[in-house]
Amino acid sequence: ELKVEQNPLFLSMQEGKNYTIYCNYSTTSDRLYWYRQDPGKSLESLFVLLSNGAVKQEGRLMASLDTKARLSTLHITAAVHDLSATYFCAVDMGHRDDKIIFGKGTRLHILP
Amino acid sequence: DVKVTQSSRYLVKRTGEKVFLECVQDMDHENMFWYRQDPGLGLRLIYFSYDVKMKEKGDIPEGYSVSREKKERFSLILESASTNQTSMYLCASRELTGIHYEQYFGPGTRLTVT
Numbered sequence: 001e002l003k004v005e006q007n008p009l010f011l012s013m014q015e016g017k018n019y020t021i022y023c024n025y026s027t028t029s030d031r032l033y034w035y036r037q038d039p040g041k042s043l044e045s046l047f048v049l050l051s052n053g054a055v056k057q058e059g060r061l062m063a064s065l066d067t068k069a070r071l072s073t074l075h076i077t078a079a080v081h082d083l084s085a086t087y088f089c090a091v092d093m094g095h096r097d098d099k100i101i102f103g104k105g106t107r108l109h110i111l112p
Numbered sequence: 113d114v115k116v117t118q119s120s121r122y123l124v125k126r127t128g129e130k131v132f133l134e135c136v137q138d139m140d141h142e143n144m145f146w147y148r149q150d151p152g153l154g155l156r157l158i159y160f161s162y163d164v165k166m167k168e169k170g171d172i173p174e175g176y177s178v179s180r181e182k183k184e185r186f187s188l189i190l191e192s193a194s195t196n197q198t199s200m201y202l203c204a205s206r207e208l209t210g211i212h213y214e215q216y217f218g219p220g221t222r223l224t225v226t
């Protein structure tokens with residue numbers, strides 16, 4: 001059974017600092033997704049990572065995937081208040097019609 | 113733009129009532145999903161559907177049923193609502209684009225059962 005674990009689950013940080021959110025998963029997969037959810041809103045797709053060593057960047061967010069370690073990271077550079085949200089990683093098994101399994105989410109609170 | 117809509121943003125029902133949550137997508141996606149989201153538990157899959165009239169149980173199907181009579185519509189039914197079903201319910205549809213899925217979420221329905 002595929003399990004997806006994120007840590008930390010809650011992160012409070014100062015503006016301008018760097019930090020990393022970790023996503024571990026339990027079985028082989030090379031399709032990993034990151035989503036953002038603002039309070040009271042739905043999930044919005046951020047990144048899709050499809051192969052070992054894949055790196056995607058948008059603004060102050062950078063996601064990477066290490067399929068051998070079964071680990072993805074979401075790195076925040078010089079955080080700004082607008083990045084306060086809950087971030088989810090999700091993994092699927094790579095077969096047609098498979099479920100996508102979500103982590104519990106990391107609630108990021110950036111203090112001005 | 114893909115659009116996934118849900119029939120209500122907020123809903124208040126009484127214990128024992130039958131509750132219907134409707135979800136409609138406009139992109140002809142075959143796969144549709146119902147999740148519930150609770151603080152500290154993330155998203156948990158209730159039911160999903162690969163195509164019309166098909167349904168599969170997710171991780172927490174107890175107390176729920178679904179209906180998919182038309183491709184664009186996926187309904188979640190609470191046969192007899194209970195207070196522990198108070199939650200945010202998210203519907204999603206998805207398509208396979210190349211070698212990965214794109215999953216699109218609706219705005220969510222916050223259900224309170226009193």
